[in-house]
Amino acid sequence: MPTDMMVSPVTTNEPEQGEMERFVFLIHPLDMRDVIRYEPQAASKREPLVRKMLEWMPSSITAHVRGIVSAAGKRAEGWFGLVPFLPSQFVSFPHEAVYEKIVAAARLGQQRGARIAGLGGYTSVVGDGGVTVASRLPDMAVTSGNSYTIATALQGALQAAHRLGMELDSLHCAIVGASGSIGSVCARLLARQARQISLVAKNVNRLAQVAHEIHADTGKTAEIFTEVGPGVREADLVITATSSTGNIITADMLKTGALVCDVSLPHDVAREVATLRPDVLVIEGGLVEIPGPDMNFNFDFGYPPRISLACMAETILLALEGRYENFSLGRGLQLEQVEEISRLARRHGFRLAGFRSFDRPVTDEEIAAVRERANRARRGGVRSFAVGPYFKEAHESTQSL
Numbered sequence: 001m002p003t004d005m006m007v008s009p010v011t012t013n014e015p016e017q018g019e020m021e022r023f024v025f026l027i028h029p030l031d032m033r034d035v036i037r038y039e040p041q042a043a044s045k046r047e048p049l050v051r052k053m054l055e056w057m058p059s060s061i062t063a064h065v066r067g068i069v070s071a072a073g074k075r076a077e078g079w080f081g082l083v084p085f086l087p088s089q090f091v092s093f094p095h096e097a098v099y100e101k102i103v104a105a106a107r108l109g110q111q112r113g114a115r116i117a118g119l120g121g122y123t124s125v126v127g128d129g130g131v132t133v134a135s136r137l138p139d140m141a142v143t144s145g146n147s148y149t150i151a152t153a154l155q156g157a158l159q160a161a162h163r164l165g166m167e168l169d170s171l172h173c174a175i176v177g178a179s180g181s182i183g184s185v186c187a188r189l190l191a192r193q194a195r196q197i198s199l200v201a202k203n204v205n206r207l208a209q210v211a212h213e214i215h216a217d218t219g220k221t222a223e224i225f226t227e228v229g230p231g232v233r234e235a236d237l238v239i240t241a242t243s244s245t246g247n248i249i250t251a252d253m254l255k256t257g258a259l260v261c262d263v264s265l266p267h268d269v270a271r272e273v274a275t276l277r278p279d280v281l282v283i284e285g286g287l288v289e290i291p292g293p294d295m296n297f298n299f300d301f302g303y304p305p306r307i308s309l310a311c312m313a314e315t316i317l318l319a320l321e322g323r324y325e326n327f328s329l330g331r332g333l334q335l336e337q338v339e340e341i342s343r344l345a346r347r348h349g350f351r352l353a354g355f356r357s358f359d360r361p362v363t364d365e366e367i368a369a370v371r372e373r374a375n376r377a378r379r380g381g382v383r384s385f386a387v388g389p390y391f392k393e394a395h396e397s398t399q400s401l
């Protein structure tokens, strides 16, 4: 990563009008593509060497976010604190080594005036969903940002479902990562209205606990799966939010006309789905437009200007509100937190960003085309879209639809 990006200015030139609220948001590269995007010289090095270099690198500040002005007239600025690990390193390294870098990155933000730290990507997935990190930062607020991620993922998924002609009460929904911080709350909220619910993860006991909560809340019996393929095969709507290192949902697994909302980073849906399944709509979950006419992240996430991940948006919202208290921590998030953060988002003028799929925007025409292809496939009895041996044949038949 470029050293000039590591050293950010400590001072700010923001006009002095009202109090400036300050946050730090922790980020990390998702894959080698990201590392090369931040540091082109890494392209000439072998991956094991780059991994070693990341391991040795200390945490740093990569950018100064400026110009956030909310609809309620509140202002905020912040910093991106880089925790230099790849997802697989977060998962495989001893927790202590990872916590140390996370806390160090938050402290760098605090030195610049930040009073809340948002744990982006795997900085909240590692260990216990931010609880230990928060205990090591007693003089700073900490959030994983998961409450607003849940709110925006569900809002986006239901809007997209509506465009595809699907309404929740007639849908079979599958939640992959259903025992996780994000997945469990998505499952409980969807179960209130959905026709049928499937819960997918690896640990059956944790899934059973979520199924039990759903039954207590709605009287419905959720089906449990420990394998992704069978778990999503019959689903009309799939929400996926896992701590896997990606590509666990492949083209042969999905039902004709399915909608998938991929909240995970790195993404769970394999890129092949974009080309092999023209009858399926995959959208990225949890993207938000941040207010402020001159708002600038001063950092390229690969999204259009002003578009942020919902977990970052939650950190900004809590700062704008001056609520310097721990918010979305651990796996047992409360439904009330999701409602509360949605209320703050409305107050400060945060809006759901347009749909994106595989790193690019999705147009209304493209959604209509997916709907049409799925309808034709259903009418033509092309059930084999989702079934292995017939898959190639089905794919070929879509080319002429």
Ligand SMILES: NC(=O)c1ccc[n+]([C@@H]2O[C@H](COP(=O)([O-])OP(=O)(O)OC[C@H]3O[C@@H](n4cnc5c(N)ncnc54)[C@H](OP(=O)(O)O)[C@@H]3O)[C@@H](O)[C@H]2O)c1
Residues within 6 Å of the ligand: 120, 121, 122, 124, 125, 129, 144, 145, 146, 149, 176, 177, 178, 179, 180, 181, 182, 183, 200, 201, 202, 203, 204, 206, 228, 241, 242, 243, 244, 248, 263, 264, 265, 266, 285, 286, 287, 309, 310, 311, 312, 331
């Ligand atoms: N888009 C955004 O704004 C945003 C914001 C925050 C987080 N995220 C992303 O959302 C994802 C989930 O975060 P979280 O905090 O909810 O994580 P979490 O609490 O650690 O939960 C992860 C879930 O994934 C399941 N899982 C892991 N590997 C799996 C596999 N191979 N197949 C099926 N299930 C698997 C786990 O099940 P077991 O317990 O059985 O292993 C668990 O249910 C992460 O990728 C994170 O980076 C995105």
